[in-house]
Amino acid sequence: MPDETTTTTNAPPPVRDWPALDLHGVDFDPVLAGLMEEGPVTRVRLPNGSGWAWLVTRYDDVRMVTNDPRFSRKLVAEHDVTRLAPHFVPVDGAVGFEDPPEHTRLRRAVAPAFTTRGVERLRDRAREMLDELVAGVLRDGPPADLTERLLAPFPLAVVCELMGVPAADRPRMHEWTNLILSCAQGAERSQRAKDEMCGYFADLLRERRGSGGEDVIGLLASAVAAGEVTESESVGLALLIQIGGEAVSNNTGNMLFILLTRPELRDRLGAEPELRPRAMEELLRYIPHRSAVGLSRIALEDVTIAGTRIRAGEAVYVSYLAANRDPDVFADPERVDFDRSPNPHVAFGYGPHFCVGAMLARLESELLLDALVDRFPELRLAVPATEVRFRRGALIRGPESVPATWS
Numbered sequence: 001m002p003d004e005t006t007t008t009t010n011a012p013p014p015v016r017d018w019p020a021l022d023l024h025g026v027d028f029d030p031v032l033a034g035l036m037e038e039g040p041v042t043r044v045r046l047p048n049g050s051g052w053a054w055l056v057t058r059y060d061d062v063r064m065v066t067n068d069p070r071f072s073r074k075l076v077a078e079h080d081v082t083r084l085a086p087h088f089v090p091v092d093g094a095v096g097f098e099d100p101p102e103h104t105r106l107r108r109a110v111a112p113a114f115t116t117r118g119v120e121r122l123r124d125r126a127r128e129m130l131d132e133l134v135a136g137v138l139r140d141g142p143p144a145d146l147t148e149r150l151l152a153p154f155p156l157a158v159v160c161e162l163m164g165v166p167a168a169d170r171p172r173m174h175e176w177t178n179l180i181l182s183c184a185q186g187a188e189r190s191q192r193a194k195d196e197m198c199g200y201f202a203d204l205l206r207e208r209r210g211s212g213g214e215d216v217i218g219l220l221a222s223a224v225a226a227g228e229v230t231e232s233e234s235v236g237l238a239l240l241i242q243i244g245g246e247a248v249s250n251n252t253g254n255m256l257f258i259l260l261t262r263p264e265l266r267d268r269l270g271a272e273p274e275l276r277p278r279a280m281e282e283l284l285r286y287i288p289h290r291s292a293v294g295l296s297r298i299a300l301e302d303v304t305i306a307g308t309r310i311r312a313g314e315a316v317y318v319s320y321l322a323a324n325r326d327p328d329v330f331a332d333p334e335r336v337d338f339d340r341s342p343n344p345h346v347a348f349g350y351g352p353h354f355c356v357g358a359m360l361a362r363l364e365s366e367l368l369l370d371a372l373v374d375r376f377p378e379l380r381l382a383v384p385a386t387e388v389r390f391r392r393g394a395l396i397r398g399p400e401s402v403p404a405t406w407s
């Protein structure tokens with residue numbers, strides 16, 4: 001537990017610049033590593049926004065901040081907090097920018113789509129879509145870019161199915177998502193993509209009014225009709241779920257890169273299929289899913305964390321990536337250890353903003369890992385690992401393409 005009684009230090013730590021880095025592979029961000037070394041609570045300045053913010057990196061402190069109502073998300077939208085992205089990803093009033101009880105109300109509107117039953121409802125359809133994609137890759141033969149052929153289209157198809165977005169609209173969803181999740185295109189281009197996607201969902205919600213249905217748009221349309229959420233709240237929520245859905249492409253791209261560059265890990269998954277669920281959790285823990293940090297929180301009152309006094313009104317970031325490497329919780333944290341148990345990682349976040357799509361992400365990753373290991377037993381990179389291109393200027397890290405071959 002964070003120690004509230006520790007003596008508060010007087011001199012605040014120096015403000016460190018945290019530039020946008022285009023890192024290769026699953027290299028851990030050296031700036032973050034340095035900050036973790038410096039202390040449990042440091043101060044950072046990111047490329048956009050103004051001023052500085054606190055950064056909390058230890059596992060217990062991260063869980064405390066993310067689960068403590070003294071830190072608000074709602075207030076972030078009102079501050080020009082120093083940040084990585086030139087723009088804010090969530091729309092005002094969407095779940096990312098709400099606090100309980102409003103936040104709980106919004107999440108409740110779509111909860112049935114994300115329960116075990118809701119996610120399992122998609123399993124057969126998801127498997128079918130993946131089988132089709134895999135069959136196409138096998139039919140065309142090696143080499144193939146597995147990002148283009150599997151890791152991008154599969155999560156996109158699943159999230160569109162979850163949402164109730166027609167298959168014909170998948171390409172534009174993909175394009176808008178990429179633009180919104182980029183910090184390289186400038187705030188204006190990202191904002192335009194966000195507005196266009198919002199317009200799309202507003203139309204779809206109107207079309208679906210009164211139609212019911214178990215997909216996200218159906219649930220949101222019913223919630224709007226019942227007066228439980230407003231139209232603009234449901235548009236903001238739809239946008240976040242849609243773009244969140246594609247996170248799986250990047251995450252499984254990183255998983256694949258690890259398996260193809262460390263054949264001993266891949267061989268174990270082939271030889272010991274029962275190990276796969278645990279291996280997947282370990283890969284989730286280990287993968288540096290994002291660049292720098294996401295959305296901050298604003299302290300509503302003075303709070304002391306690990307001896308450092310944070311004043312009301314100041315912005316605080318947590319790093320889930322850093323928490324997942326906390327040696328007090330994960331022995332030998334730099335090692336990918338498929339036997340790690342327990343593995344209480346926070347790759348999907350913690351507290352009320354815990355990833356709404358965690359169960360769906362696990363389902364998709366499980367299906368993809370099974371397909372990659374079982375259907376492509378001889379899979380290997382078609383280029384040297386150093387030549388695999390990783391996304392640049394992206395908020396979420398992952399390979400742009402994974403050129404692979406097999407016999």
Ligand code: HEM
Nearest residue numbers: 095096240241244245247251347348349353355356357361
């Ligand atoms: C491996 C894939 C994924 C990872 C690693 C991941 C990780 C995360 C993390 C760390 C958070 C933020 C917690 C915070 O704000 O403190 C989050 C939030 C969120 N994720 Fe995911 N996610 C993944 C997949 C998905 C999928 C598949 C969806 C949708 C289908 C999704 C939708 C969302 C949404 C809507 C939020 C905002 C929740 C809120 O603020 O209440 N994510 N995710």
